[in-house]
Amino acid sequence: xxxxxxxxxxxxxxxxxxxxxxxxxxxxxxxxxxxxxxxxxxxxxxxxxxxxxxxxxxxxxxxxxxxxxxxxxxxxxxxxxxxxxxxxxxxxxxxxxxxxxxxxxxxxxxxxxxxxxxxxxxxxxxxxxxxxxxxxxxxxxxxxxxxxxxxxxxxxxxxxxxxxxxxxxxxxxxxxxxxxxxxxxxxxxxxxxxxxxxxxxxxxxxxxxxxxxxxxxxxxxxxxxxxxxxxxxxxxxxxxxxxxxxxxxxxx
Amino acid sequence: xxxxxxxxxxxxxxxxxxxxxxxxxxxxxxxxxxxxxxxxxxxxxxxxxxxxxxxxxxxxxxxxxxxxxxxxxxxxxxxxxxxxxxxxxxxxxxxxxxxxxxxxxxxxxxxxxxxxxxxxxxxxxxxxxxxxxxxxxxxxxxxxxxxxxxxxxxxxxxxxxxxxxxxxxxxxxxxxxxxxxxxxxxxxxxxxxxxxxxxxxxxxxxxxxxxxxxxxxxxxxxxxxxxxxxxxxxxxxxx
Numbered sequence: 001x002x003x004x005x006x007x008x009x010x011x012x013x014x015x016x017x018x019x020x021x022x023x024x025x026x027x028x029x030x031x032x033x034x035x036x037x038x039x040x041x042x043x044x045x046x047x048x049x050x051x052x053x054x055x056x057x058x059x060x061x062x063x064x065x066x067x068x069x070x071x072x073x074x075x076x077x078x079x080x081x082x083x084x085x086x087x088x089x090x091x092x093x094x095x096x097x098x099x100x101x102x103x104x105x106x107x108x109x110x111x112x113x114x115x116x117x118x119x120x121x122x123x124x125x126x127x128x129x130x131x132x133x134x135x136x137x138x139x140x141x142x143x144x145x146x147x148x149x150x151x152x153x154x155x156x157x158x159x160x161x162x163x164x165x166x167x168x169x170x171x172x173x174x175x176x177x178x179x180x181x182x183x184x185x186x187x188x189x190x191x192x193x194x195x196x197x198x199x200x201x202x203x204x205x206x207x208x209x210x211x212x213x214x215x216x217x218x219x220x221x222x223x224x225x226x227x228x229x230x231x232x233x234x235x236x237x238x239x240x241x242x243x244x245x246x247x248x249x250x251x252x
Numbered sequence: 253x254x255x256x257x258x259x260x261x262x263x264x265x266x267x268x269x270x271x272x273x274x275x276x277x278x279x280x281x282x283x284x285x286x287x288x289x290x291x292x293x294x295x296x297x298x299x300x301x302x303x304x305x306x307x308x309x310x311x312x313x314x315x316x317x318x319x320x321x322x323x324x325x326x327x328x329x330x331x332x333x334x335x336x337x338x339x340x341x342x343x344x345x346x347x348x349x350x351x352x353x354x355x356x357x358x359x360x361x362x363x364x365x366x367x368x369x370x371x372x373x374x375x376x377x378x379x380x381x382x383x384x385x386x387x388x389x390x391x392x393x394x395x396x397x398x399x400x401x402x403x404x405x406x407x408x409x410x411x412x413x414x415x416x417x418x419x420x421x422x423x424x425x426x427x428x429x430x431x432x433x434x435x436x437x438x439x440x441x442x443x444x445x446x447x448x449x450x451x452x453x454x455x456x457x458x459x460x461x462x463x464x465x466x467x468x469x470x471x472x473x474x475x476x477x478x479x480x481x482x483x484x485x486x487x488x489x490x491x
Contacts, residue, residue, distance in 0.1 A: 060394055088396035099391035102489040103409050113395040116405055147488015158391075165395060 004082070007074030013038045013200050014059060014169060019068035021054060028054045029065070030224040036217075038168075041201045043211035043232075046221035047247060052204040055221070056171045059202070060091040072169060085117065092162030093171040096178050098154040100146040106157045107133065107142040110164045118165070125164070132160040136190050152183025156190050163194075170194065172203040208252055212236050220244045261454040262461070270448050277444030278465065284362060284440055285427045285469075291366035292426060296373025296419075300381055300411075301403055303374065314374065321371035326364070327432050333364040334436045361433035369426040376418045380411030413484060420477045424470050441465060 007013075012035035021029040028051045036042055044052045057063040059070055061077045061084060070077045072090055100109050110129040114120045133142055136156035146154050155175055162170060172191065176184040188210050195201050195214055205211055211218060211232065218235040220228045220243075228241045236252075239245045263270040302314040321329065338360060343351040355363075384407050392402040412419075431442040445458040 062390055062393060085396045085398075088394060091394075093391075093394040095387060095391060095394075097387055099385075099387045101388065101391075101406055101410075103413065103484075103486050112405065113397070116401055117396040145487045145489075147486065161395070 004076045004079060005071070005074045007071075009038050011074075012036055012071075013040075013073055014202065015069070015071040016055075016059070017069045019055070019058060019070060020066045021051075021058060021063065022066055028224055029058070031068070032221070032224070032226055033068075034219060034226060034229070036169075036200060036202060038200055039198045040216045041195045041203070041214050042217045042219060043203045043205055043215040044219045044221060045205065045208070045211065045247070045251075046219075046227075049223075050221040051224045052221050053173050056093070056173050056202060056204055059169075059171060060093055061087055062093075089118070089165055090167055091169045091171060092165055092167035094155070094158050094162055094173065094175045096174040098146070098151070098158045098178075100154055100158055100161070102146050105143045105145055106138065106149065106153075109146070109157055110161045113161065114164050129160070129164060132163055133157075135163075135193070136160045137186070150183055151179045152186045155179065155183075155187045159187075159190055159194075169200045169202065172201065172205070174204050174206065176205070176207055206251070208236070208248075220247065222247070260457055261452060262457055263448055263452045263454060264461075270452070273439075273444045273447060274461075277439055277441040280358075280438065280444075281427075281430055281440040281469070284358065284365070284430045284433060284438065285473075287362045288365040288369060288426055288430065289423055291362070292369035292373050292423075293419075295366060295370025296377045297408065299370065299374030300377035301400075303378055304381065304403075317367075318371045318374055321367050322375075326368045326429055327435060329368055330361060330364040330432055330436060334360040357433075357436045357438050361430075361436060361438045365426065365429060365432070368429070369422060372422045372425075373419065376415045376422060377408075377411060379418065380413075380415030381407055383414040384410045409484075410489070413486070413489065416477065416481050420474065420481075423477070424473060427470055427473055428466065 014034075014036040016032060016034045019029050019032045020027070032051070032055060034042070044055065046052050054063055058065050059072065059077065061082075065078050072087060075082060075087055075090070077087055101112065104112060107126070107129055110132055111122070111125045114125045114128075115122050130142065133139055136159055138153060138156055138160070141149060141153060141157075146157070149157065159175075175191075176187050179187060184207070188207065191201065191203070192210075192214055203211070203215075215232045218229060218232050219226050220235075220239075220241075222243050228235070228239060228244045235244075236248065239248055264274040265271070299314050299317065302310050305311050305314075334357060338353050338355065341354045344354055346352040388410070389402055389407060392406045397406070430440060433440050434442040434446070437443065441462060445462055449455045449458040
């Protein structure tokens with residue numbers, strides 16, 4: 001594993017090189033490489049079990065990798081000497097099941113990490129948290145508990161909670177997969193707003209229409225390898241690999 | 253002296269010496285209970301944290317502690333602390349120049365009962381901790397929480413809500429078990445009652461008094477715990 005290197009914005013903000021990962025005997029990632037530039041939106045699609053979620057989890061070191069290298073802004077994410085907090089300040093993550101803290105209100109969920117982890121001033125964080133609530137269109141729900149919010153609302157709180165840490169890269173792991181069809185849109189709109197503001201986004205998604213519209217680059221993974229990638233126009237209209245063709249024909 | 257009309261002799265109503273003993277015993281029981289409630293809960297929280305440690309020996313020590321204190325009678329534990337450990341420790345000179353044990357009988361009662369109830373509390377907290385989904389912990393980790401921060405701010409508050417009913421039971425048991433301190437002459441309720449009935453031969457009266465007082469004491473604890481349970485209840489989570 002290489003050590004962390006200085007990073008300049010003209011280099012990829014996320015650099016994944018030849019990553020291998022096994023869970024026991026199951027090899028989930030078999031030599032995955034991809035680069036993401038600052039401000040890019042990339043979408044990763046593929047059948048379940050193809051390693052997409054594991055790849056996202058490797059990027060912020062929730063899952064250790066076996067071989068290869070992942071760098072975020074030059075930080076080698078699997079360097080044992082790495083201060084994990086430095087990495088997690090740069091990378092925000094939103095999960096399929098929202099994973100809000102059920103004992104805290106929406107506003108508190110957003111405020112908790114900056115206050116307890118970053119030791120930021122509570123009053124200042126609260127001002128920012130209220131702005132974020134507005135940004136995800138949840139004004140008035142500040143004092144609701146997650147149990148009182150719909151799935152789509154919870155997911156938007158989860159997005160705001162990640163944003164409160166001021167990340168440079170956002171990871172979205174099938175964030176609409178657990179939602180009712182009518183609430184999917186409100187979450188996608190929130191993500192689109194973010195992408196349009198220039199946030200670097202990596203999405204694992206099944207929302208093909210959304211991916212086609214928003215992504216700068218598409219990746220198709222199957223059985224732990226990237227089978228095909230390219231700009232969405234080309235990727236959707238003219239897939240070259242038979243596995244991509246089959247997957248797209250099933251899903252579209 | 254027996255009241256001629258009823259034959260019921262409640263000495264603490266007319267004998268100021270007995271009354272003082274009774275009140276002293278009552279507050280001794282309350283004080284011993286509070287000390288043990290506090291320390292056994294701390295032991296439970298810390299022990300459950302150690303049980304989830306990455307280091308195998310930390311986990312083994314926590315497990316060994318639980319086995320030792322859960323599988324032995326609390327009276328034997330108290331005797332062990334008071335007679336065995338107490339005798340092994342050095343003696344210190346008191347204010348009159350006499351040699352005294354380092355710790356008095358109250359301290360040993362508090363220590364042994366805290367460890368006894370603490371062993372159960374560890375298991376109770378563990379059950380609550382295991383009810384917190386791994387994904388919630390993962391979310392905390394992704395937000396930069398370290399293991400201790402995630403435990404203190406997220407896992408423990410959620411675990412508490414799940415395990416409060418079980419914790420309730422154990423703490424009720426603890427308050428009742430403080431009567432064992434009688435055996436090492438801590439002047440708590442049972443001990444002073446015994447002194448009174450030895451003096452006045454009013455055993456049935458004192459027994460009934462004891463029962464009534466414990467019903468009231470434990471009732472108060474249960475009432476408080478239920479209020480607490482309601483106060484920290486959040487919509488859509490736990491009991």
